Amino acid sequence: MKFSEMPYNRVDFPAVIAQGKEIIQRASQAKSGEEQFEIHQEFYKLLDHVNTLYTIAHIRRDGNVADAFYEEENAYYDEMLPELTALGNEYQKVLFATPYRAYMEEKIGPVAFKSMELEMKCFNDSLIPLMQEENTLSTRYRKLIASAKIMWEGEELNLSLMSKYMRSSDRDTRKKAWAAYAGFFEDNQEELDEIYDQLVKNRTKQAQMLGFENFIDMGYCRMNRNSYTKEDIQKLRDQIKKVFVPLASKMHKNRQARLGVEQLHYYDIGVYFPQGDPAPIGTPEEILESGRKMYTEMSAETKDFFNMMMENELFDVFGRKNKATGGYMTELPDYGVPFIFANFNGTSGDVDVITHECGHAFQSYVAGKDPIKDHYRYLTMETAEIHSMSMEFFAEPWIELFFGERGEDYRKMHLEDAIDFIPYGTMVDEFQHIVYGNPEMTPKERRDAWKQLEKEYRPFLDVTGCKFLEDGRYWQRQHHIYELPFYYIDYVLAQLCAFQFKIRMEKDQADTWAAYMKLCELSASDFYPSMLKQVGLTVPFEEGCIQKIVAGLDKKLVQ
Structure with a gap:
């Protein structure tokens, strides 16, 4: 239907x-x-x-x-x-x-x-x-972010639609766009602080009413951490700081040289090429049709899946005024179908919807054929995100459909962007452990904690000149921190598994696709560490896993 x-x-x-x-x-x-x-x-x-x-x-x-x-x-x-x-x-x-x-x-x-x-x-x-x-507080945050109306060159844009200009090939344009974007957060800083302060105190009170010391352990229960602990995640964070941050710093040094700048500033975030990052060719409608061609050629299962999505209007991806920001995949259980919501804005993020969100939706489509709904009802997020992030890499042989002659630039950018994410995502997780472990912190103390973490996880970045960033407020744009506490480390765990798939697929594509399909079919029928082992992946927080991934990725870093 x-x-x-x-x-x-x-x-x-x-x-x-x-x-x-x-x-x-x-x-x-x-x-x-x-x-x-x-x-x-x-x-x-x-x-x-x-x-x-x-x-x-x-x-x-x-x-x-x-x-x-x-x-x-x-x-x-x-x-x-x-x-x-x-x-x-x-x-x-x-x-x-x-x-x-x-x-x-x-x-x-x-x-x-x-x-x-x-x-x-x-x-x-x-x-x-x-x-x-x-x-109510989460909805208040969501409505506040969605209400942003930024005047840009005579046009009224929301935060999502500003992304295109914040990644412009022209550095002055990027700087101005960042100023306009940051201005919204500066204008609403008191309300953003107030909402989060109330959320922290609310969740802490819930946890204490149930006998928890603070919200951390309750948050882990909410996130259905059914096979690993906060101590395991601490081990992961330690490995990321020690082993992965140096790799990310090396990547950014390469990026700095490629951009031809003396220092990477905040308005260089997400920019990988001096002529501008590769952008999709064609209209939004043509991007969807390129997605249909890719999935038709990828496998029989992906062909059936994508045609079903298109025929049943299960994409809402075109940007427009009064549309909520962000993107997600959700499910409509009565109809046995997934649904994808996003905001195309003319950047490579439009293609990420066709790969990442479709990875989620494809797994839902595959697992939905299992008559035992519990086998995917209890799917944990660190597993679910493997399906989406790995699909991004499986899509790379078809990437010229979306980027034309800049397909190779996109592949380079995609890998570097994924490397950049690991320290950031881990920082988001540590920030939340600090906040909920110390719920009486003032809003300023929280912002100071974020600034300290940025020195540890993102030492390459100069935020001078942007009060929004200088004040340690960058996290206020991350809706997961407000709405889905402790979710974000799931992306890190998943990206590390997707890296393992990428390294493998370059050696044996067919075998790696079979392993990916098996993981999709396993869904939530077994525990996370066990399922990874069944498909030949190493659990990220196991000692030595990050070192092995870094060794594989380091060979791929080129200026």
Whole structure:
């Protein structure tokens, strides 16, 4: 079914809660493993229907943040969704205690039960008012960022549409564009500080109500860290500082020489070539058609997937006024399809949507054929991001479709950009550990902590002349920090796995694609470290993994 034809009506939460409680009652009285499993499928079918309607409303609101109807719908869900979380938690307690645990574990897998345990650890009904407040604060941040109206050469642009000018080949244009972009954050600095301060205190209070010392451990439970710990992540951060930051610094020295500048300044962020970074050729519509050609040639599975997406209007990627910034892949469970939301802006980021977000969507499409929904319902983000980031590398043989004669420039830029991300993403994670480990920090102390981390992770960068950056506020543009605490390290873990796939695919493309397909199909049927080993990948926080990756990437760095 086409997205425009999908019906929407507001979820009747009292009716859903009543129906859910009736199912829970039957689940507690199941007379056999078979009956327990049938009731289990029924309960999640109910939740899937609610999530489908909520997601439709969310997508349509993001498509036009000025739409009063869907704005009101989203405010309604901000208030009511915690009640759905409470219902799910009640059901999980019943399922977790089932006398048919062995049968159910055989059917849905041990990952599901471990994930349920973590979900139950980080929720009880007493949190609902705080969760509602947290949702409202996150929405307030999202609306504030989406409200940006920046006048640029007689045109009113949002933050996303400014990216094109912040990466201009002309250095003066970049500097001016950065000033306009940063001006929005400077004008709204008090509100941005206030929102985050309230979020930190809200989440800390939730954690303490559940008996956690602070939000860090609760955040790990929320992120379903079901097979590694904060100590493992600390080991990873230590390796990144010691081994990877020097590689990134070497890459930036090459980039500095290529750009022909004496010092890399903040307005050189994301710029890789003096003549300008490669930009997509063709219209947004032609970019989508190039994506269709690429996926048609890549494999039979990717061909079927992309055609299905196009035929059912499952892309909303064209930039326009009043559209929310950012991009994401989400799912519409009732229809068994993914959906991709983005903002094409004339930069290489448009192609990243066709590769990265389609990597997510393709895995959803593949895993969705598994009748046991739990095998992908509990997919953890550090695994999910491998699917997307690896697809970026699998797409490289077709990259001339999007960039023409600058295809090789794009491949170089893409690799360097991915290398640049590892220290930044790790810094975001350490920043959040500092903040939630010290929840009484003032907004200024948080900004000072960010400035110190930048010296450790991004020593190559000079931020002189931009108050937004000099004040240590760059993190305020990162919506994950506000809305999805502790998510960002998942990108780092995944990128490190994608690097391993890249190094392998250059030796044996067919074997590497088979391993990637296997990982997509495994989805969440096993734990993260085990799945990596099954497809021949090394777990990033294991000693020596980063050194091995750096050795492989160092050979590819050229000026």
